[in-house]
Amino acid sequence: DFVMTQSPESLAVSLGERATINCKSSQSVLHSSNNKNYLAWYQQKSGQPPKLLIYWASTRESGVPDRFSGSGSGTDFTLTINSLQAEDVAVYYCQQYFSTPMYTFGQGTKLEIK
Amino acid sequence: DVQLVESGGGLVKPGGSLRLSCTASGFPFNFYNMNWVRQTPEKGLEWVSSISSTSTYIYYADSVKGRFTISRDNAKNSLSLQMESLRAEDTAVYYCVRDREELLDQWGQGVLVTVSS
Numbered sequence: 001d002f003v004m005t006q007s008p009e010s011l012a013v014s015l016g017e018r019a020t021i022n023c024k025s026s027q028s029v030l031h032s033s034n035n036k037n038y039l040a041w042y043q044q045k046s047g048q049p050p051k052l053l054i055y056w057a058s059t060r061e062s063g064v065p066d067r068f069s070g071s072g073s074g075t076d077f078t079l080t081i082n083s084l085q086a087e088d089v090a091v092y093y094c095q096q097y098f099s100t101p102m103y104t105f106g107q108g109t110k111l112e113i114k
Numbered sequence: 115d116v117q118l119v120e121s122g123g124g125l126v127k128p129g130g131s132l133r134l135s136c137t138a139s140g141f142p143f144n145f146y147n148m149n150w151v152r153q154t155p156e157k158g159l160e161w162v163s164s165i166s167s168t169s170t171y172i173y174y175a176d177s178v179k180g181r182f183t184i185s186r187d188n189a190k191n192s193l194s195l196q197m198e199s200l201r202a203e204d205t206a207v208y209y210c211v212r213d214r215e216e217l218l219d220q221w222g223q224g225v226l227v228t229v230s231s
Contacts, residue, residue, distance in 0.1 A: 040217060049209055049221035050159065061219070093159060100216045101149065101164035101173050108158055 002096050006106035012114040019081040021109045023094035028074045038098035041079045045090045116140040116220045118210045123225035136193040136210030144188040147213035150195050152206035200229045
């Protein structure tokens, strides 16, 4: 079974600065057939459902601002938010879909404004 | 606009049953696989069950296998989750979620299920 571990559990970043969230998978999510990483990132604001931000580890979903970016491969991934805005306050989750449909999520990282 | 609206949540005693429904609109429901995902403060987000577009393929998390049944009615654009033998650990917000080529791309607002005596 996949285990997704995020770090840190929470972080506080000043407006306009960069936020970095890490995600580590217990197994590689890189599929050899297409060389794609089956890793997605979600944003969940208070009182709302999760929203898909990034998939294939680095592809932004339509409408997602380009200050959000994803990187990494295999088992180690990073979500970077450049020039943090107040509306970015949320909990962020990574998720593997390598073992679809047995999706597995990370425990979440709470992002606040310093 | 895509809309997924869950209903049927509430308070139920341990061992009881509950049926969740999800009504979809704004997209061709019969073309998409669908899922239920639940969320608790303690365990976070947990995938519960999936059903393919034509109901051919159905999957469950081990934690609910044998107790929950997923189904859909494409003529009514609806998804259901029949939950039996409910336990305290099934207490959660349950989301109806669309599957776009393996991505969980559209989520309903969620419905709260509380299992307590």
